Amino acid sequence: MGARRVLVPLLCALTTTVLVAVPASAAPPGPRVDLRVLVVQDGSPEVDAVLEALTEGGVPTDVVDLSDPARRPVDRASLTVPDAVPHARYQGVVLPGDAPVELAPAELTVLHDVEREFRLRQLNATVRATARTGLAEPSPGAGWSGRLDGGVARLTDAARADGFGDMRGDVPVGEDTWVEIGTPLAGYTTLLTGSSPDGTHRGPLLGVLRTGGREELGLSFSYAPGSMPFAALAPGLVEWLTRGVHLGMRRAWFAVHVDDVLLPDARWVAGAHCAYGADCPPTVPPAPTIRMTPADVDAAASWSHDHDFRLDLAFNGAGSRLAAPGGDDPLLAALLARRGAFGWINHTWSHQYLGCVRDHGVVPWRCATVPLLGWTRYVPERVIDDEVARNTAFARDVGLPINPSELVTGEHSGLRGDEEMPEDNPGLAGALDDEGIRSVAADASKEAGQRPIGGARTVPRHPIDLDFDTATFAETVDQYNWSHTSRADGGDGTCEADGGCVPPVPAGDPRAGFLGRIVPMEVTKALGHALANDPRPHYVHQPQLTEDRTLYPVLDQVLGSYRALYTEARPLLVPTMTQSAEVLGRQAAWATAAGSTRAWLQDGIVTVVSGGASDRPVDVPVTVPPALDGAFGEPYGTTRSGWVPVAGEQRIGGVAP
Numbered sequence: 001m002g003a004r005r006v007l008v009p010l011l012c013a014l015t016t017t018v019l020v021a022v023p024a025s026a027a028p029p030g031p032r033v034d035l036r037v038l039v040v041q042d043g044s045p046e047v048d049a050v051l052e053a054l055t056e057g058g059v060p061t062d063v064v065d066l067s068d069p070a071r072r073p074v075d076r077a078s079l080t081v082p083d084a085v086p087h088a089r090y091q092g093v094v095l096p097g098d099a100p101v102e103l104a105p106a107e108l109t110v111l112h113d114v115e116r117e118f119r120l121r122q123l124n125a126t127v128r129a130t131a132r133t134g135l136a137e138p139s140p141g142a143g144w145s146g147r148l149d150g151g152v153a154r155l156t157d158a159a160r161a162d163g164f165g166d167m168r169g170d171v172p173v174g175e176d177t178w179v180e181i182g183t184p185l186a187g188y189t190t191l192l193t194g195s196s197p198d199g200t201h202r203g204p205l206l207g208v209l210r211t212g213g214r215e216e217l218g219l220s221f222s223y224a225p226g227s228m229p230f231a232a233l234a235p236g237l238v239e240w241l242t243r244g245v246h247l248g249m250r251r252a253w254f255a256v257h258v259d260d261v262l263l264p265d266a267r268w269v270a271g272a273h274c275a276y277g278a279d280c281p282p283t284v285p286p287a288p289t290i291r292m293t294p295a296d297v298d299a300a301a302s303w304s305h306d307h308d309f310r311l312d313l314a315f316n317g318a319g320s321r322l323a324a325p326g327g328d329d330p331l332l333a334a335l336l337a338r339r340g341a342f343g344w345i346n347h348t349w350s351h352q353y354l355g356c357v358r359d360h361g362v363v364p365w366r367c368a369t370v371p372l373l374g375w376t377r378y379v380p381e382r383v384i385d386d387e388v389a390r391n392t393a394f395a396r397d398v399g400l401p402i403n404p405s406e407l408v409t410g411e412h413s414g415l416r417g418d419e420e421m422p423e424d425n426p427g428l429a430g431a432l433d434d435e436g437i438r439s440v441a442a443d444a445s446k447e448a449g450q451r452p453i454g455g456a457r458t459v460p461r462h463p464i465d466l467d468f469d470t471a472t473f474a475e476t477v478d479q480y481n482w483s484h485t486s487r488a489d490g491g492d493g494t495c496e497a498d499g500g501c502v503p504p505v506p507a508g509d510p511r512a513g514f515l516g517r518i519v520p521m522e523v524t525k526a527l528g529h530a531l532a533n534d535p536r537p538h539y540v541h542q543p544q545l546t547e548d549r550t551l552y553p554v555l556d557q558v559l560g561s562y563r564a565l566y567t568e569a570r571p572l573l574v575p576t577m578t579q580s581a582e583v584l585g586r587q588a589a590w591a592t593a594a595g596s597t598r599a600w601l602q603d604g605i606v607t608v609v610s611g612g613a614s615d616r617p618v619d620v621p622v623t624v625p626p627a628l629d630g631a632f633g634e635p636y637g638t639t640r641s642g643w644v645p646v647a648g649e650q651r652i653g654g655v656a657p
Helices: 045-056 105-118 230-242 294-307 317-323 330-337 381-398 428-434 473-484 510-531 551-565 577-596 626-631
Strands: 032-034 037-041 061-065 092-095 121-124 144-148 152-155 170-172 177-181 188-195 202-211 214-219 256-261 267-269 274-276 311-315 343-346 439-443 456-463 538-541 598-602 605-609 618-624 634-636 639-646 649-652
Touching: 037 045, 045 061, 045 092, 045 230, 092 230, 105 121, 105 214, 121 230, 170 230, 170 551, 177 188, 177 202, 214 230, 230 510, 256 551, 267 473, 294 330, 294 551, 317 330, 317 381, 343 381, 381 428, 428 456, 439 577, 456 510, 456 577, 473 510, 510 551, 577 618, 605 618, 605 639, 618 649, 639 649
Parallel strands: 037 061, 037 092, 092 121, 121 214, 256 311, 256 538, 311 343, 439 456, 456 538
Antiparallel strands: 032 598, 144 177, 152 170, 152 188, 188 202, 202 214, 267 274, 598 605, 605 649, 618 639, 634 639
16 A cells, blocks of 8 residues: 555645635626525435435535425425525435425426526435436346445446546445446436446446436435445535535544553453453452553554554553653653654543542442532542643653643543533533643543533544453453343343444454454444544554554554545545544534525625624635635645635635536
8 A cells, every 4th residue: 555645734624714806797697506405305314314414514404304294395485586686595406316206296397497497406315217317227137126235336437527536436335235227328427336246237326317407316226324335425426416516514534542551451351351450359360451562662653654644642651650660661762762653642640530539339339429418529620630730741851742732531531421420520620721721532422522621622532442451352352242242142231221232253263253343343433433524533542552453453444445435635634632623613613603604606606694793703614616726725525625714794706616
């Protein structure tokens, strides 16, 4: 695999946009098209997936629910605005199929008339092969329909010329995908081809029918939100539907934090179903702790260089002082020698739990209380201050290049999330402010949304499900089976409460079980986040860089899969914690402001009008075709995009979709 730049700046995601001056024109104004998409919903997973793709990217939508008996009819009044010039309310339309039975013929007729008048494109979430969709129905010897359990589809040159130009061509087909391969008729352009399982029939899975002055794109395979190949095709589908001009923007994000660096971690005891030194009973024989070695540091640095990917190491200085109380710590020396290969994050001095005072006299532990009064006892604010400040000083003294405003607390402690901790430690916000913390890590599996804590903002992190106490394939498989399977299958049953149990991973050959079962599950989740415009980082722990080095097979497949899908025009971005916090904040603010923000395209000019107070600009994400060259935003994918600070009205000229 050749070198690919992923350690790139976050492009226009964090930049101020330069707007193009718009010259005056004496020509009469042309038609106006509002930058909003109409989604006609029938409850199918395919329409759900399209709507989710639009929402993830921040594209404003209006939804018509076909199951609502009181829904507004689709008529000219709902699609256009009476104005001095022709004025369309929408720039594109999503339908469940080419002609949903719930839409009356008159509704479909007026929809087609408006699409023709304003050159609006229509995306049909799923279609059958019929003459009406531009495909001859499969018949013996021509076409095929049935279920695919994997395989690879292939984009055509026509696809790469219209919305999919940042894709390499091969698109994996997910398991249990129903496809219908018809024969193209006149007016149909194939964008994606697939084959029957025996390879005897190949034909379109995605294509565009151009007829009567209109364009309809149809997908003839089944999918759901997040499933392949739809997730891979989603950016291109949005660009096709909007002709590359819309509010909203997409990026692919993937950062990985490695926690507990410099500490020793407790080790999972296979068969005993516990971590020795953490929660094993006294009858369990001792098991050695897990701590990185200098060889592990060299391996991590080499892997990062070879894969052009930065790992961020969240470190605890006390681990080094405990390992070498009177002398030099070989692990610290190795990390310092390779410090430029990694990012560095303050993980507190000793990893102390910073929520309530834990009472370990009961199993499981609970929060200690004040005698007689019953009030929860919390770790004092001064202790939180000390844990942060000592590690900051350690980094300064040894020369680790940290951003002192970023923090990962031990176990995400101090924040609400544990069953015993429904609220934050009352002293947490003050301590974060005292130490100048502006970005603090949270667990996305418990709290996915960003929120303020004092002057800081949380950065929810996705766990990669390789536990802190496992360093070998055998330990990982045993721990995974214990926590992810039902009691009937030998697990602890905790997964049964949320219906998240999986079949046991075969343990006879732990390496094969790990690579064949656990890795694909974790890759699917992580790659799904990267494809969903999600800037939240992922996290594991330092044992995954030791012994069997279980992290690398997961990352190899995530990076390999992504880079096999897209060209360097759509790079995988590696945000810092601060950058993740900034993007999450902007995305959340835009989700709130989108409903009151108006935008339209008219005569090659995008006009954006904020609904907020004129003295408080709203950051609006805007995507335009690449023809503006260097005048707007930054290039990413097949378009240019950027955040536009809008107070009142802003215009972007030279847009020619």
